[in-house]
Amino acid sequence: MKYPRTAIGALTLSAAALVSLFTMEGYTGKAIIPVPGDVWTFGFGTTDGVKMGDSIDPVTAVNRGYRDVVKFESAIKKCVTAPLYQHEYDAYTKLTYNIGSGAFCNSSIPKKLNAGQYEAACETILDFVCGPATLTTRALPGQKCFSYKKPMRVIKGLQNRRQEEYQLCRGSTQP
Numbered sequence: 001m002k003y004p005r006t007a008i009g010a011l012t013l014s015a016a017a018l019v020s021l022f023t024m025e026g027y028t029g030k031a032i033i034p035v036p037g038d039v040w041t042f043g044f045g046t047t048d049g050v051k052m053g054d055s056i057d058p059v060t061a062v063n064r065g066y067r068d069v070v071k072f073e074s075a076i077k078k079c080v081t082a083p084l085y086q087h088e089y090d091a092y093t094k095l096t097y098n099i100g101s102g103a104f105c106n107s108s109i110p111k112k113l114n115a116g117q118y119e120a121a122c123e124t125i126l127d128f129v130c131g132p133a134t135l136t137t138r139a140l141p142g143q144k145c146f147s148y149k150k151p152m153r154v155i156k157g158l159q160n161r162r163q164e165e166y167q168l169c170r171g172s173t174q175p
Helices: 015-025 058-079 086-099 101-105 109-114 118-127 156-169
Strands: 028-032 041-043 130-132 152-154
Touching: 015 058, 015 086, 015 156, 041 058, 058 086, 058 101, 086 101, 086 118, 086 156, 101 109, 109 118, 118 156, 152 156
Parallel strands: none
Antiparallel strands: 028 041, 130 152
């Protein structure tokens, strides 16, 4: 028997999903640009206010990462009103942590969820495989991720990550 979905306001990221998220992000004590063309990051994928030369210790990184999670959860709760299963909520929070609140809330995922199109919303996770590129590594016209505005390309690591989030969203795996 499957339990009913829970009102989104009552959900928080599960402990297992938090550990999985931080494991997926990996820890770095010094600010880096993880992919050419990307932004500075440190800790467990924190980007807000990070600049070249910044550093962070593991304990501070966990605290900062958790504050980031809470910020992204708040954004999700503003644009999604539909009830969710815990595994769906975990998947969307992990996705939002990676792509940002604006990208999530302006995507078709909240619209699909709020319309009760749960499977279609899960499938849309698989679309977020584009990442920054340099002018020499960018996708070409006609290829997935091509953009005239900003050099973008398909990133294999994002494809793997989205597949994991998609499976979690569907309830096929644990966080």
